[in-house]
Amino acid sequence: MYLQFRDEVAAALTSALDALDLPTDDLGIEDPPEGVDAVLAASAAFRLAGEVGAPPPQVAGRIADEIDAAEYDLVEAATAQGPYVNFRASDAYYEGTVEAAQSETFGRLDPTGESAVVEHTSANPTGPVHVGRARNPIVGDAVARVLDFAGYDVDRHYYVNDAGRQMAVFTWAYETFDEDDLPDPEREKADYDLVRYYRKGNEVLEDGDPDEVEAAEEEITAIMQGLEAGDEETYDRVGEVVDTVLGGMRESLGRLPAEFDEFVKETRFIRDGSVDDVVDRLQDLDEAVYEDEAWQLDLAAYDIEKNFVFLRSDGTTLYATRDLAHHEWKFQNYDRAVTVLGEDHKLQADQMRATLDLLDNDTDQLRQVIYSYVNLPEGKMSTRAGTGIDLDDLLDEAVDRAREEVEDRLDDRIRDDDLTDDDVERIAEQVGIGAVRYDIVSKQPAKAITFEWDRALDFEAQSAPYVQYVHARCCGILEEAGLDSADTDGALAGVDASVLDAEAERELLEVVARFPAVIEAAAEDLEPHVVATYTREIADTFNTFYRECPVLRDDVDDDLRDARLALVAAAKHAVGNALGVLGVAAPRSM
RNA sequence: GGGCGGCUAGUUCAGCGGACAGAACGCUUGGUUCCGGACCAAGAGGUCAUGGGUUCAAAUCCCAUGCCGCCCGCCA
Numbered sequence: 238m239y240l241q242f243r244d245e246v247a248a249a250l251t252s253a254l255d256a257l258d259l260p261t262d263d264l265g266i267e268d269p270p271e272g273v274d275a276v277l278a279a280s281a282a283f284r285l286a287g288e289v290g291a292p293p294p295q296v297a298g299r300i301a302d303e304i305d306a307a308e309y310d311l312v313e314a315a316t317a318q319g320p321y322v323n324f325r326a327s328d329a330y331y332e333g334t335v336e337a338a339q340s341e342t343f344g345r346l347d348p349t350g351e352s353a354v355v356e357h358t359s360a361n362p363t364g365p366v367h368v369g370r371a372r373n374p375i376v377g378d379a380v381a382r383v384l385d386f387a388g389y390d391v392d393r394h395y396y397v398n399d400a401g402r403q404m405a406v407f408t409w410a411y412e413t414f415d416e417d418d419l420p421d422p423e424r425e426k427a428d429y430d431l432v433r434y435y436r437k438g439n440e441v442l443e444d445g446d447p448d449e450v451e452a453a454e455e456e457i458t459a460i461m462q463g464l465e466a467g468d469e470e471t472y473d474r475v476g477e478v479v480d481t482v483l484g485g486m487r488e489s490l491g492r493l494p495a496e497f498d499e500f501v502k503e504t505r506f507i508r509d510g511s512v513d514d515v516v517d518r519l520q521d522l523d524e525a526v527y528e529d530e531a532w533q534l535d536l537a538a539y540d541i542e543k544n545f546v547f548l549r550s551d552g553t554t555l556y557a558t559r560d561l562a563h564h565e566w567k568f569q570n571y572d573r574a575v576t577v578l579g580e581d582h583k584l585q586a587d588q589m590r591a592t593l594d595l596l597d598n599d600t601d602q603l604r605q606v607i608y609s610y611v612n613l614p615e616g617k618m619s620t621r622a623g624t625g626i627d628l629d630d631l632l633d634e635a636v637d638r639a640r641e642e643v644e645d646r647l648d649d650r651i652r653d654d655d656l657t658d659d660d661v662e663r664i665a666e667q668v669g670i671g672a673v674r675y676d677i678v679s680k681q682p683a684k685a686i687t688f689e690w691d692r693a694l695d696f697e698a699q700s701a702p703y704v705q706y707v708h709a710r711c712c713g714i715l716e717e718a719g720l721d722s723a724d725t726d727g728a729l730a731g732v733d734a735s736v737l738d739a740e741a742e743r744e745l746l747e748v749v750a751r752f753p754a755v756i757e758a759a760a761e762d763l764e765p766h767v768v769a770t771y772t773r774e775i776a777d778t779f780n781t782f783y784r785e786c787p788v789l790r791d792d793v794d795d796d797l798r799d800a801r802l803a804l805v806a807a808a809k810h811a812v813g814n815a816l817g818v819l820g821v822a823a824p825r826s827m
Numbered sequence: 828g829g830g831c832g833g834c835u836a837g838u839u840c841a842g843c844g845g846a847c848a849g850a851a852c853g854c855u856u857g858g859u860u861c862c863g864g865a866c867c868a869a870g871a872g873g874u875c876a877u878g879g880g881u882u883c884a885a886a887u888c889c890c891a892u893g894c895c896g897c898c899c900g901c902c903a
Contacts, residue, residue, distance in 0.1 A: 267845080269846075270846060270847085272846095272847095273846075278846085280846090283845065283883070283884075284883095287883080292883095293883080318846080320845085321845090321846065361903060363903095398903060401902070402902060403902075403903060404903095529901075530901085531901050532901095541830095542829075542899080543830090546901050547901095548901085549901040550901060551901080553901090555902085555903090556902075557903090579897085580831080580832070580896080580897050581897055581898060582898090582903095583830095583832085583897075583898065584830080584831080584897095584898055585898090587831090607831095607832080609833080609896070609897075610896085610897080612896085642865080643865095646865070668865090676839095679840080679841090680839090680840065680841090681833095683832060683833065684834095685832090685833070685895080685896055685897090692838095692839075695839090696865075697851085697865080699839080699840075699841095699850070699851045699852080700851090700865095702865055703851085703865065703866095705865085706863085706866080707866095709863075710863055713862070713863050714862050714863085717862055718862085766841085767841090769841095770840095770841055770842090773841085773850070773851080774850090777850080781868095783863095783866080783867085784867050785867095787861085789862045790861085793862095805862090826863085827865075
């Protein structure tokens with residue numbers, strides 16, 4: 238309803254301004270501040286004052302006078318208030334919102350007919366996922382969910398760097414060292430098992446015996462050249478290490494949950510010849526230069542000072558070169574390509590966008606979401622050095638603390654629903670992991686985060702449990718009324734919502750109504766955190782409603798009771814779907 | 828040295844041209860005839876880093892400065 242209401246407001250303003258012979262290109266439709274009795278407002282009068290030759294409040298008055306609300310279904314009235322034109326919504330708006338929100342898919346936008354690939358995480362398969370990079374799967378998965386909910390046909394990709402020096406080092410180390418010389422793994426899991434070889438290998442390369450290092454370097458170079466040449470045996474050797482480590486990482490990411498439709502290996506683009514094709518086309522460009530025996534690209538025209546080297550002096554390609562072929566492949570297969578990457582890849586991302594443009598791609602298809610790293614108070618996290626907090630440890634700790642919290646609260650639960658041990662475990666998982674995820678996804682990615690256990694696992698602050706609790710509360714009320722909270726799709730459709738005229742009811746309806754617009758904005762800007770902000774708002778508003786407006790109490794008339802139940806179902810769908818978009822579980826009890 | 832990003836209440840964060848800068852945590856105070864108190868209501872707390880500028884209007888845009896982070900490899 239909100240989107241339709243906004244369309245009506247735009248139409249009303251446009252025709253009013255036309256009638257007044259004024260330009261209609263800047264309506265200034267915005268959300269009014271709290272306390273103003275209007276669903277939308279327009280600030281156009283500010284800009285038109287000069288042209289009209291009258292102060293803004295007078296212009297607002299003329300515009301408001303020109304609008305006949307009777308011509309519109311959802312607009313109740315357009316009134317000037319100072320320099321603003323405020324638009325109140327009709328009963329049909331509120332009733333329509335209740336009706337629309339009875340659907341379990343409330344908030345989902347119509348299919349756009351466009352496909353999108355969201356590439357995220359793509360961490361090198363060198364070892365366990367640590368929380369320094371945990372922002373990538375969490376933000377990336379949320380971006381994918383937002384786009385999906387906004388009507389795109391979405392695939393999630395993990396681009397696997399299986400052709401670089403790191404993997405050659407890893408393969409050499411794995412084949413060279415004996416397990417007896419390694420420390421015990423931190424966990425019985427493939428990625429923890431193999432990372433020991435990788436760390437040992439790097440230690441040796443850094444300060445090992447010079448002869449040993451020389452032999453190692455020869456082997457590493459041989460592996461890299463084997464990959465470049467498309468040698469099957471080399472590919473299999475490296476592939477074993479890559480697939481094994483990746484399998485472990487996948488398991489950890491799956492706990493978030495962050496799952497992928499496809500793991501795209503960069504060797505694929507070497508093997509199918511598309512990297513060679515890219516190199517040929519790059520060499521033909523006017524911007525291509527051969528300097529210091531390597532092929533480079535002068536990107537000064539794109540305000541990038543740094544030359545982009547795309548072919549080494551030994552004739553092998555670089556990661557960035559292969560990534561160009563990868564992106565052209567994405568462009569061919571999807572309408573839009575979104576990449577979520579750390580701020581340290583910013584320059585490379587700019588170089589790639591510029592180069593793709595030089596190669597005659599439509600770079601409007603590409604959107605890059607940049608996030609800052611999560612650092613420890615004492616510094617950066619590193620897989621190679623073994624410094625950092627493993628994602629598995631964070632999630633385990635989160636679930637443990639959540640379990641304690643649930644158990645502490647068991648005694649003073651008012652609701653008598655006898656939680657089983659399985660329920661406690663389920664809630665601990667939902668709350669613990671939800672809290673971690675919500676904490677990260679609710680912040681703007683550009684801001685740096687310093688990891689602190691107590692802060693990351695604070696269930697009290699603006700956190701997932703607060704919002705999850707609202708969802709559980711809604712479900713509790715619906716259950717109490719004899720409905721199945723697992724299946725509320727249209728269960729209360731058709732109730733007469735016209736009796737919902739209390740302030741708390743209207744405010745809750747207004748917030749519920751905005752949900753589709755929140756999804757629209759989040760998808761447009763690729764900013765899932767605005768959905769998190771919304772969940773907080775709707776939770777606050779619901780709690781006020783809950784306090785003010787009893788639903789099932791004996792003294793509530795049947796009509797009002799049914800209407801309020803429908804409102805509870807509407808709020809449940811909005812909160813539940815918003816949490817779903819964030820990838821945070823929506824518990825039916827907790 | 829150059830480039831990019833950040834800086835909003837004691838703390839963690841929203842807001843990113845328009846109506847008095849919002850929330851949570853913490854602090855002070857009040858609330859159970861209850862559908863779930865992981866809640867609600869009230870109060871105290873802010874030169875929106877600093878200085879200029881643009882604008883009818885700036886936390887929001889521009890310039891400079893400061894502090895913090897990231898980048899400037901024929902690594903990924």
